[in-house]
Amino acid sequence: MIRQLLKVAxxxxxxxxxxxxxxxxxxxxxxxxxxxxxxxTNRPTRxxxxxxxxxxxxxxxxxxxQHVRDLxxxxxxxxxxxxxxxxxxxxxxxxxxxxxxDFDLEKLKDLYxxxxxxxxxxxxxxxxxxxxxxxxHWLKYQTHARINNxxxxxxxxxxxxxxxxxxxxxxxFYLNYLARERISVIxxxxxxxxxxxxxxxxxxxxxxxxxxxxxxxxxxxxHKDSSTADLANxxxxxxxxISATTYLGVSDCISIAQSEAKSVxxxxxxxxxxxxxxxxxxxxxxxxCGVLNGTKHITTENKDWNLFMAIRVLRSAFKRLVAxxxxxxxxxxxxxxxxxxxxxxxxxxxxxxxxxxxxNGLPEFRLSLSEAATKEMNTFGKPIHGEPRHNKYFIExxxxxxxxxxxxxxxxxxxxKKLYVAIKELQRKSDLMQKELLELLGTSVTRRLKGWxxxxxxxxxDKSGSLLIIFDGICPETPLPHVDLIVMLxxxxxxxxxxxxxxRELSASSYIFFHGPCSPTNPGKKGQN
Numbered sequence: 013m014i015r016q017l018l019k020v021a022x023x024x025x026x027x028x029x030x031x032x033x034x035x036x037x038x039x040x041x042x043x044x045x046x047x048x049x050x051x052x053t054n055r056p057t058r059x060x061x062x063x064x065x066x067x068x069x070x071x072x073x074x075x076x077x078q079h080v081r082d083l084x085x086x087x088x089x090x091x092x093x094x095x096x097x098x099x100x101x102x103x104x105x106x107x108x109x110x111x112x113x114d115f116d117l118e119k120l121k122d123l124y125x126x127x128x129x130x131x132x133x134x135x136x137x138x139x140x141x142x143x144x145x146x147x148x149h150w151l152k153y154q155t156h157a158r159i160n161n162x163x164x165x166x167x168x169x170x171x172x173x174x175x176x177x178x179x180x181x182x183x184x185f186y187l188n189y190l191a192r193e194r195i196s197v198i199x200x201x202x203x204x205x206x207x208x209x210x211x212x213x214x215x216x217x218x219x220x221x222x223x224x225x226x227x228x229x230x231x232x233x234x235h236k237d238s239s240t241a242d243l244a245n246x247x248x249x250x251x252x253x254i255s256a257t258t259y260l261g262v263s264d265c266i267s268i269a270q271s272e273a274k275s276v277x278x279x280x281x282x283x284x285x286x287x288x289x290x291x292x293x294x295x296x297x298x299x300x301c302g303v304l305n306g307t308k309h310i311t312t313e314n315k316d317w318n319l320f321m322a323i324r325v326l327r328s329a330f331k332r333l334v335a336x337x338x339x340x341x342x343x344x345x346x347x348x349x350x351x352x353x354x355x356x357x358x359x360x361x362x363x364x365x366x367x368x369x370x371x372n373g374l375p376e377f378r379l380s381l382s383e384a385a386t387k388e389m390n391t392f393g394k395p396i397h398g399e400p401r402h403n404k405y406f407i408e409x410x411x412x413x414x415x416x417x418x419x420x421x422x423x424x425x426x427x428x429k430k431l432y433v434a435i436k437e438l439q440r441k442s443d444l445m446q447k448e449l450l451e452l453l454g455t456s457v458t459r460r461l462k463g464w465x466x467x468x469x470x471x472x473x474d475k476s477g478s479l480l481i482i483f484d485g486i487c488p489e490t491p492l493p494h495v496d497l498i499v500m501l502x503x504x505x506x507x508x509x510x511x512x513x514x515x516r517e518l519s520a521s522s523y524i525f526f527h528g529p530c531s532p533t534n535p536g537k538k539g540q541n
Contacts, residue, residue, distance in 0.1 A: 244346045284326070307378075423452075436485075
C-alpha cells in the first residue's frame with residue numbers, strides 16, 4: 013500500500029553527478045601541473061583513529077581519484093518499527109565515551125604534529141604568537157591590507173577538532189580553504205572559532221545521475237515532567253520509505269536540544285548501517301542543525317559536548333551529509349508517526365509525502381570566530397612592527413615524499429614570479445621522486461652547482477616576488493641567485509645548524525613579507541618592515 017500511495021503522490025527528482033577538480037596552481041606555459049581529483053578508488057575509513065600513517069601518503073599525493081559507486085540499497089515496503097529506548101540509550105552512552113577518548117588532547121596533539129602541522133607550515137598559516145599579542149594585531153592589519161577582506165584566525169585545537177570529524181579525503185580541501193582565505197592558525201589548544209560544513213547545490217539534473225541522495229526526517233517530542241522523549245525517524249529513497257522507526261520513552265532528556273540530538277544520532281546511525289553515503293537530513297531544531305553544519309560553536313564547557321560531538325563525528329560516515337532546518341509542518345510524515353504513535357502504525361501511509369532530494373557536490377566551509385574572539389579582535393590597532401623580517405625560513409619534514417606536498421603548497425600559496433629549486437644529487441633520487449618533480453615543475457632550465465641541481469622556472473606572475481626552495485635541507489655557500497625568499501625543506505637533524513644560522517620556521521607573517529607589508533600611515537603603499 014505504501015508503495016502505491018507514494019507512487020501516486022510523488023514526482024521523480026534526480027540530479028546528475030558532475031566531476032570536480034581542484035587545481036594546485038594556475039596553468040602557465042611553464043607550470044603544466046596536473047589537477048587534484050577527488051579521492052578515492054577504495055572506500056575510505058569511516059571514523060577517526062589515531063593510527064593514520066596512511067594519511068601522509070594521501071596528503072602528499074598530487075593525484076587522487078574518486079569513483080562514486082551505486083549504493084545498491086533496495087527499496088521495499090516497510091512497516092513502522094516501535095523500538096524501546098534502552099538499546100538507543102546504550103548506543104549513545106558508548107558514543108559519548110568514544111568521543112572522550114578520540115578527542116583526548118594528547119591524541120590530537122600527536123596527530124597534529126605528525127600529519128597536519130607540516131601542511132600548515134608549507135601553506136604559511138602558522139602564527140607562533142598568542143591571539144592577543146601585538147604581533148597578531150600587526151598580522152591582522154597586514155592581512156586585511158593584502159586580501160582586502162576581514163582577517164580571520166583559528167587555533168590548532170579548532171583545526172584538529174574539525175578535521176577529526178571530517179572524511180579524510182576532504183582534509184586537503186579544508187587545508188587549501190584556510191590557505192585561500194589566509195586564515196592564520198594560532199598554536200594554542202583552546203577554541204576560538206567554528207567551521208560551518210556545507211555542500212553546494214547545483215540544482216536538479218537529469219535521470220542519469222550517479223550520485224543519489226537519500227533523505228531523512230528526525231523529530232522528537234520532549235516530556236519535561238519525566239525528562240523523557242519520544243523520537244521518530246524516516247528515511248526515504250526517492251519517493252519510497254525504506255526505514256521508519258519510533259523510539260518511545262528515551263530517558264535522560266533534560267532539554268528539547270538533547271531530545272532532538274538523540275533523534276539525529278539515531279537516524280544517522282541507521283543510515284550508516286544501511287550503507288547510505290549521500291544523505292540529506294531534515295530537522296526542525298536550529299541548534300542541532302548548527303551542530304551538524306558547524307555554525308554552532310561547541311566547547312568542552314558545554315554540558316552536551318560529548319553528545320554533540322558524537323553527532324558531528326558521525327558526519328564522517330557519509331560522503332555527503334547535508335543538514336537542513338525546516339519548519340515542523342514540512343515533516344508531516346515523521347511528525348504524524350510521532351503524534352499517532354503506537355495506536356496507528358499505518359500513519360506513515362496516511363502522512364506520506366515525497367521529500368527526497370538528490371544533491372551533488374563537495375563540502376564547502378565557513379569559519380567563524382567565537383563571540384569572545386570577535387570582541388577581542390575588534391580592539392586590535394594598527395601596529396607598525398610585527399615579527400622581525402627574515403630572508404631565510406625552514407619547513408621541518410620527516411619523510412622524503414612530504415617534500416612534494418610542501419613544494420606544491422609553496423607554489424600554490426605564494427605564486428612566485430620566479431622560482432628556483434635547488435636539489436642535491438638529483439640523478440640519484442628515486443625514479444618515483446624524479447617523476448613527481450618532473451610532473452610538478454615541468455620543463456625547466458637546470459644548472460649544476462657543486463653537486464646540486466638548480467632548476468630555474470619562469471612562473472609568470474609579475475605581482476609577486478622570487479622564491480628559492482632548497483629541496484634537501486641546507487645548501488652550502490654557492491653562487492645562488494638573489495631572491496626575495498628562501499625556504500629550506502629540512503629534517504630534525506638540521507635543527508642545530510638552522511638555529512646557529514638564525515633561520516626561522518615559515519609562518520603566516522612570511523606570506524606578508526614576501527608580498528610586501530603595507531605602511532599603516534599609507535595603506536596603499538608597501539613598506540619595509
